[in-house]
Amino acid sequence: MEIPIIRDVLEESNLRAQENRALFDKHGVFAVNIMSSPGSGKTTLLQKTIPALKERGFSCAVIEGDITSTIDSERLQPLGVPVVQANTEPFGGDCHLGSHLVQAALKHLDLSAIDFLFIENIGNLVCPAEFYLGENRRVVVLSLPEGEDKPLKYPLMFRECSVCLLNKMDLAPHLEVDVERIKSNIRKTNGQIAILPMSAKTGEGIDQWIAWLLRARNGPR
Amino acid sequence: MHELYIAECIMKSVAASLPGDVPSDSVREVRVQVGQLDAVIPDTLIFVFDAIKGKSGLPNANLSVEQIDVKCRCRACTHEFGIELPVFVCPQCGGGDVEVLHGRGILLTGITVENEEAKEDGNSDHS
Numbered sequence: 001m002e003i004p005i006i007r008d009v010l011e012e013s014n015l016r017a018q019e020n021r022a023l024f025d026k027h028g029v030f031a032v033n034i035m036s037s038p039g040s041g042k043t044t045l046l047q048k049t050i051p052a053l054k055e056r057g058f059s060c061a062v063i064e065g066d067i068t069s070t071i072d073s074e075r076l077q078p079l080g081v082p083v084v085q086a087n088t089e090p091f092g093g094d095c096h097l098g099s100h101l102v103q104a105a106l107k108h109l110d111l112s113a114i115d116f117l118f119i120e121n122i123g124n125l126v127c128p129a130e131f132y133l134g135e136n137r138r139v140v141v142l143s144l145p146e147g148e149d150k151p152l153k154y155p156l157m158f159r160e161c162s163v164c165l166l167n168k169m170d171l172a173p174h175l176e177v178d179v180e181r182i183k184s185n186i187r188k189t190n191g192q193i194a195i196l197p198m199s200a201k202t203g204e205g206i207d208q209w210i211a212w213l214l215r216a217r218n219g220p221r
Numbered sequence: 222m223h224e225l226y227i228a229e230c231i232m233k234s235v236a237a238s239l240p241g242d243v244p245s246d247s248v249r250e251v252r253v254q255v256g257q258l259d260a261v262i263p264d265t266l267i268f269v270f271d272a273i274k275g276k277s278g279l280p281n282a283n284l285s286v287e288q289i290d291v292k293c294r295c296r297a298c299t300h301e302f303g304i305e306l307p308v309f310v311c312p313q314c315g316g317g318d319v320e321v322l323h324g325r326g327i328l329l330t331g332i333t334v335e336n337e338e339a340k341e342d343g344n345s346d347h348s
Binding site for chain 1: 238240309316319332
């Protein structure tokens with residue numbers, strides 16, 4: 001017997017994400033899902049972003065996704081903001097954060113006291129792009145040493161994000177990398193994406209990233 | 222590798238879609254469509270589906286995966302076009318504001334279950 005069906009396989013995952021989003025909306029939290037390859041500078045970005053937002057009077061929190069270890073959470077502890085570690089190892093070592101994991105992490109946060117929630121996804125340019133977590137915006141960090149071809153190799157990630165932070169610009173003089181070609185390849189995958197060159201290490205470009213965050217938070221969510 | 226998680230989601234979708242009087246072990250085939258943009262490798266998805274199906278209550282099910290090509294529409298000139306390379310630029314007007322019409326997402330499209338008569342007849346040939 002044939003049973004014809006049309007059903008989104010990620011229906012349950014998306015339902016959890018919508019529940020997360022409803023919580024963000026209820027408490028006025030602006031949630032940002034930060035994705036990238038391993039080592040492109042997501043944690044360093046947060047080390048620079050959170051103090052800059054705190055200076056402007058905003059409160060922040062972080063959900064720190066990793067397959068295993070608390071190394072990144074420990075790096076963020078000195079910032080004095082709530083950091084919830086979400087490891088996927090107990091869930092089979094998934095290479096992305098799922099909406100159910102974010103939901104579990106949210107139980108450890110006082111959302112009414114948070115303006116910006118950063119969800120640092122697991123370092124991976126493929127899988128995290130697939131799964132909606134309930135976030136307001138998706139951000140991809142691409143660092144110069146990764147090369148010009150990455151947007152064309154991982155198009156879904158660049159299509160899914162509103163902004164690409166082109167990180168480690170301080171290394172440009174030392175690398176045989178064509179920054180304009182990277183930008184052109186990013187735009188080939190997504191003509192609407194904002195591209196912000198920066199160096200989380202030196203602080204170059206952080207101000208325009210903060211300005212982007214504030215505009216996004218104040219605009220239509 | 223997100224195929225394992227997706228295989229688990231497929232199992233849950235099948236369980237939620239089966240009529241109440243149909244036992245899950247009577248499921249012979251599960252059909253899904255996977256968009257080319259989703260970067261799901263069909264052979265890997267089938268491999269992990271087979272690896273977990275025994276524990277997930279679908280021990281007799283085979284997974285059939287159909288890949289769906291990417292088709293886009295330019296928001297500026299409404300031209301519709303397919304893409305082979307991951308370049309989302311309108312070939313007609315050169316615009317970059319392009320929506321994906323299909324080729325993104327994972328859909329459960331059908332299930333084949335063994336009917337009771339076949340079981341009673343002792344007919345176990347489902348090839």
